[in-house]
Amino acid sequence: MIQTLTVALGERSYPIYIGTGLLANPDLYRPHVRGHQAMIVTNETVAPLYLELVRAALQGLRLGVVILPDGEVYKTQEVLNRVYDALLVGRFGRDCTLIALGGGVIGDMAGFAAACYQRGVDFIQVPTTLLAQVDSSVGGKTGINHPLGKNMIGAFHQPRAVIADTLTLDTLPDRELSAGLAEVIKYGLIGDSEFFDWIESHLPLLRDRDSDALAEAIRRSCENKADVVAADERESGQRALLNFGHTFGHAIETGMGYGSCLHGEAVGVGMCMAADLSARLGWIRADDLARIRRVIAAAGLPVDPPAALSADRFVELMAVDKKVLDGRLRLVLLRGIGEAQVADDFDPALLRATLGEEGADLG
Amino acid sequence: MIQTLTVALGERSYPIYIGTGLLANPDLYRPHVRGHQAMIVTNETVAPLYLELVRAALQGLRLGVVILPDGEVYKTQEVLNRVYDALLVGRFGRDCTLIALGGGVIGDMAGFAAACYQRGVDFIQVPTTLLAQVDSSVGGKTGINHPLGKNMIGAFHQPRAVIADTLTLDTLPDRELSAGLAEVIKYGLIGDSEFFDWIESHLPLLRDRDSDALAEAIRRSCENKADVVAADERESGQRALLNFGHTFGHAIETGMGYGSCLHGEAVGVGMCMAADLSARLGWIRADDLARIRRVIAAAGLPVDPPAALSADRFVELMAVDKKVLDGRLRLVLLRGIGEAQVADDFDPALLRATLGEEGADLG
Numbered sequence: 001m002i003q004t005l006t007v008a009l010g011e012r013s014y015p016i017y018i019g020t021g022l023l024a025n026p027d028l029y030r031p032h033v034r035g036h037q038a039m040i041v042t043n044e045t046v047a048p049l050y051l052e053l054v055r056a057a058l059q060g061l062r063l064g065v066v067i068l069p070d071g072e073v074y075k076t077q078e079v080l081n082r083v084y085d086a087l088l089v090g091r092f093g094r095d096c097t098l099i100a101l102g103g104g105v106i107g108d109m110a111g112f113a114a115a116c117y118q119r120g121v122d123f124i125q126v127p128t129t130l131l132a133q134v135d136s137s138v139g140g141k142t143g144i145n146h147p148l149g150k151n152m153i154g155a156f157h158q159p160r161a162v163i164a165d166t167l168t169l170d171t172l173p174d175r176e177l178s179a180g181l182a183e184v185i186k187y188g189l190i191g192d193s194e195f196f197d198w199i200e201s202h203l204p205l206l207r208d209r210d211s212d213a214l215a216e217a218i219r220r221s222c223e224n225k226a227d228v229v230a231a232d233e234r235e236s237g238q239r240a241l242l243n244f245g246h247t248f249g250h251a252i253e254t255g256m257g258y259g260s261c262l263h264g265e266a267v268g269v270g271m272c273m274a275a276d277l278s279a280r281l282g283w284i285r286a287d288d289l290a291r292i293r294r295v296i297a298a299a300g301l302p303v304d305p306p307a308a309l310s311a312d313r314f315v316e317l318m319a320v321d322k323k324v325l326d327g328r329l330r331l332v333l334l335r336g337i338g339e340a341q342v343a344d345d346f347d348p349a350l351l352r353a354t355l356g357e358e359g360a361d362l363g
Numbered sequence: 364m365i366q367t368l369t370v371a372l373g374e375r376s377y378p379i380y381i382g383t384g385l386l387a388n389p390d391l392y393r394p395h396v397r398g399h400q401a402m403i404v405t406n407e408t409v410a411p412l413y414l415e416l417v418r419a420a421l422q423g424l425r426l427g428v429v430i431l432p433d434g435e436v437y438k439t440q441e442v443l444n445r446v447y448d449a450l451l452v453g454r455f456g457r458d459c460t461l462i463a464l465g466g467g468v469i470g471d472m473a474g475f476a477a478a479c480y481q482r483g484v485d486f487i488q489v490p491t492t493l494l495a496q497v498d499s500s501v502g503g504k505t506g507i508n509h510p511l512g513k514n515m516i517g518a519f520h521q522p523r524a525v526i527a528d529t530l531t532l533d534t535l536p537d538r539e540l541s542a543g544l545a546e547v548i549k550y551g552l553i554g555d556s557e558f559f560d561w562i563e564s565h566l567p568l569l570r571d572r573d574s575d576a577l578a579e580a581i582r583r584s585c586e587n588k589a590d591v592v593a594a595d596e597r598e599s600g601q602r603a604l605l606n607f608g609h610t611f612g613h614a615i616e617t618g619m620g621y622g623s624c625l626h627g628e629a630v631g632v633g634m635c636m637a638a639d640l641s642a643r644l645g646w647i648r649a650d651d652l653a654r655i656r657r658v659i660a661a662a663g664l665p666v667d668p669p670a671a672l673s674a675d676r677f678v679e680l681m682a683v684d685k686k687v688l689d690g691r692l693r694l695v696l697l698r699g700i701g702e703a704q705v706a707d708d709f710d711p712a713l714l715r716a717t718l719g720e721e722g723a724d725l726g
Contacts, residue, residue, distance in 0.1 A: 077440065077444065081440065084509060084515070084516060085511075088509060088511035088512055088515060088683060089511065091682060091683055115518065116479075116506075116516045116517060116518060117515070117516065118515060118517075119504065119505075119506060119514075119517045119518055119519055119597075120518065120519065120597070141482065143479075143482060146447060146451055148448075148451040148452065149451055151482075152447070152451060152480070152481060153447060153479045153480065154479060154481075154482045155478065155479060155482055155483065155518060156482055156483065234482075234483070319454060320451060320454055
């Protein structure tokens with residue numbers, strides 16, 4: 001069965017297909033390819049598993065393939081240039097379509113290449129990790145990292161379609177499955193307490209890769225995300241709530257070096273920290289905090305910040321985050337489970353306590 | 364006197380201010396700066412002349428400055444990275460405004476940096492060359508070159524305002540003034556035969572830098588461009604006509620190496636070649652062709668392609684141009700002076716004759 005959601009963005013609206021065995025289905029790609037040429041962008045891990053399936057589905061098009069190294073540490077300008085080189089050497093025109101076959105890193109890079117190549121060409125997201133299927137492939141955020149900050153260089157560029165095949169999750173390492181669950185949990189926490197209840201009770205099934213449970217988690221996550229993106233495509237308001245846990249998480253990723261932990265793992269810790277600060281502010285109860293930490297841990301995710309990052313270093317790293325406006329740090333916090341809110345006037349001492357400054361433990 | 368035109372793009376509409384002594388006028392900048400921080404992007408030639416004026420006009424904002432080397436040869440990813448570095452090291456947030464102070468290269472690079480930094484920040488164009496004032500600063504085309512093709516990496520990103528100060532043309536070298544006139548002539552040729560007549564009769568005044576004549580040339584050029592951009596922001600149709608002379612011109616620039624000639628000079632030759640092909644197709648009369656060549660030469664521009672570029676090399680270089688759709692070369696040609704049209708079904712032998720293949724001279 002194929003479930004279809006729509007991201008409603010006027011003439012830039014696009015479908016999200018969710019189901020099993022979609023990767024090889026030509027009918028899901030072809031209506032979204034406007035010209036006669038496509039470039040598949042994938043990585044060394046995914047290519048041996050799925051490249052031939054996708055290639056077969058695209059038969060009849062002039063096809064190019066570029067295979068990048070795998071990992072967040074390669075989400076750089078240098079590696080991005082390989083995509084441009086392949087497009088130009090292969091003489092791909094303005095009417096070509098890029099196919100992003102891989103996880104979040106591939107989606108972000110192929111999407112950014114599509115945004116910039118000849119000032120913008122089409123692309124299709126074919127996410128092969130849970131994280132990409134529930135989060136990064138939807139919404140048009142693309143980009144690369146800079147040594148001084150994550151996702152600092154990028155563009156808003158919507159795909160023409162998203163094809164989320166749950167079969168690809170069979171080959172996903174456990175750690176990456178858990179990383180994807182971090183974003184699933186996020187949707188529950190920021191705006192859908194019923195979904196959070198559902199996640200809490202289905203975590204064992206999800207970690208066992210029950211395909212029905214996974215499809216349901218993907219569908220509900222994408223529904224949540226599609227609603228937010230449709231209401232606020234370029235993140236001038238509501239969309240910022242999707243960054244719950246991410247400002248702390250990005251600081252961890254940058255501070256520890258890209259690749260030292262998975263994005264979803266950093267977000268797992270980040271959500272615990274945001275919940276911790278919410279509790280210190282009296283916005284949520286201590287038992288809510290405990291429940292959040294329990295669910296995140298049960299998803300197989302870390303819940304405590306790395307000891308190597310001091311509070312000072314955290315503050316420094318968070319100061320370059322995109323969520324800083326006019327020099328003021330803005331954080332997404334919780335008013336309750338299922339209710340997020342942006343805060344920029346919290347007591348800095350409470351933040352430092354959350355960051356682990358000595359003598360400031362919540363207990 | 365300040366003349367104000369508007370580029371009508373709904374909520375992304377913006378003014379073009381044209382006049383003398385505008386550079387130092389804070390009132391032209393401030394309504395278009397949303398936050399409290401601005402980064403001036405300029406080059407080594409322009410900085411000593413105008414940086415302090417602009418800096419003074421922006422007093423009260425937190426200011427950064429990044430000074431790039433001067434020239435088309437520096438319109439690269441590597442040099443662009445210096446802008447990102449400066450923004451990140453200076454902790455500029457998503458609410459910063461970039462100020463592009465310089466010619467077309469600075470406008471394209473600062474604009475592209477603004478398009479990509481934190482997925483998009485504001486920028487203001489302060490063009491200091493005639494070419495930038497009449498053409499590249501208006502319309503939101505931004506980008507950099509790739510070794511395999513000009514402007515191949517970029518974005519559509521509209522400025523918040525364009526401030527065209529004719530005083531800056533006093534320090535412009537003659538060769539660059541002529542290069543700017545190439546784009547002025549282009550507007551006449553593609554859509555405004557009356558303006559072409561006006562240019563023809565005012566070329567001596569324009570080359571003498573008569574400020575009234577220059578302001579009039581800038582105003583009418585910007586009017587023409589603003590109309591086209593408002594009708595077709597992302598170049599799906601009509602806007603392609605603005606590329607008249609540019610497909611040939613880009614091939615010359617890429618083939619001879621960026622920096623071997625000015626963009627406007629290559630466009631001058633390119634317009635002569637496009638007119639030549641138009642004449643070979645019987646679309647314009649031989650005396651129209653002769654008049655066009657005469658006017659372009661009178662502007663101080665070259666009219667013949669470099670002997671070093673063979674017809675084969677030309678064809679190869681034009682094949683990677685962005686105007687190629689589905690593998691078919693599309694050229695903007697003339698149906699008459701003031702009337703351009705896209706052509707993609709011309710006789711290739713006539714094109715080769717225009718490219719200078721032996722025994723195929725028009726005579």
